[in-house]
Amino acid sequence: MRAAFYERTGPAGDVLKFGDLTDPAPGPGEVLVAVRASGINPADVKRRAGWRGMGMDHPLIIPHTDGAGEIIAVGPGVDAGRIGERVWLWNAQGGYRQKGRAYGTAAELIAIDARQAVRLNDHLTFAEGACLGVPAMTAHRAVFADGSVAGKTVLVSGAAGAVGHFAVQMAALDGARVIGTVSSDASARHATDAGAEITINRKAEDVAARILDLTDGAGVDRIIEVDFAANAALAAAVLKPNGTIAAYSSSSNPEPVLSYYAFASIGANLRFIQGFAIPEDAHRAGEARIDALAGSGRLQVAIGATFSLADIALAHERVEAGGLGNVVVFPGDPA
Incomplete structure (x- = not known):
């Protein structure tokens, strides 16, 4: 799969790379998602930059917590009926004060806990879904x-x-x-x-x-x-x-x-408030409200800039520069 990654923290243009990595496979309780859009949050940028002494928890990290795509395979214990489901993803890299996962959503594929792949309302595009998690x-x-x-x-x-x-x-x-x-x-x-x-x-x-x-x-x-x-x-x-x-x-x-x-x-x-530490019942309530607002056409998702995954460094720099709207990268064709 094609992916963006870094092997040391530092400025976006110095450390972010784009290339081919081994395809992941879903483990027990996981789904394999073809990522159509990957959202960038300030936390992702801070992590990559080494903000406040953040180091490398893994030798290689694929960044980004949020994303959206389609489930293309499931691991043991997951209903095969979910294959083909449009989903949005949350907390793909784990929160602060924990080692977290090495592989986030800035890739063509991600294997992730099935509970962290939430059905995406039909009224929302993949790009909009990639802006929901954080x-x-x-x-x-x-x-x-x-x-x-x-x-x-x-x-x-x-x-x-x-x-x-x-x-x-x-x-x-x-x-x-x-x-x-x-x-x-x-x-x-x-x-x-x-x-x-x-x-x-x-x-x-x-x-x-x-x-x-x-x-x-x-x-x-x-x-x-x-x-x-x-x-x-x-x-x-x-x-x-x-x-x-x-x-x-x-x-x-x-x-x-x-x-x-x-x-x-x-x-x-x-x-x-810590978006990476929301209690499960509160998270489910939030998912339900987001779905209801989207379904009624009342949820506005502001997207300020989009980039191809190959331009990952430019996308991170856009987040650091500020500006209205969320920043999204596309691993494949814009979605």
Whole structure:
């Protein structure tokens, strides 16, 4: 099979290779998937770059956690009736603080646990399915881990980002009033199209003052937070008493220092969200909601750029450079 891989961590252009590797075979409880599209997440890029000292858990690594394709064979213990099923894949490389799998979705084939191959709704393309594993599931966990948001005011930080874009949709469709922070006019339009009632340009406005004005001083019930370190003070200023902050990243400072009493004085709940560590029941609930939204035509999957698998380094560099929408690579013809 053709695959992208690396044998040491470092800059994309220096370490990523493209070539032929041995075809995998499905083991017990596994399915063999012909990968039609492979999604790239910031975690994939960080892993390849050696972020915060991440090393090589295996001599050779095929990157990427998310993907979509067709089941073409099954291992012992798996229903042969699944052959031919369109699926989306999640957690193909394992999470942090674990060795994980050597072979991700940046290849023509992948053998993976059958539970991690979820039926892809017919309304979604393979490219769209390749964007569900981390972004959509992280968004679902962040929005719904503490119950429905119907009738609540939800602040989505980074509302135009991959996770934020899904979080805006899910919260709005559940009946929440969604306020989103953005960094440009284009980002504002992107978030508004997803269902944000109001967007606030964090570079041009006093975000805390605007939120308190919009909520008559009451603040927001929940915050979906993309960078806890950067926005901790804002969160403490605009969160309602006993409100919840669901933080899924803190890239600007992985070791943030917070003002304890600023949060304790309002009884704030701080929830850490890790897309690689979602409980099984919550994962199944997320899969079901994603399927229902897709089936009703209400799920927007933003794809910002696509590349062939041979251009894997350019694709990783696009993720590192930023930009609206998810980045997808195609092992074969675009799907």
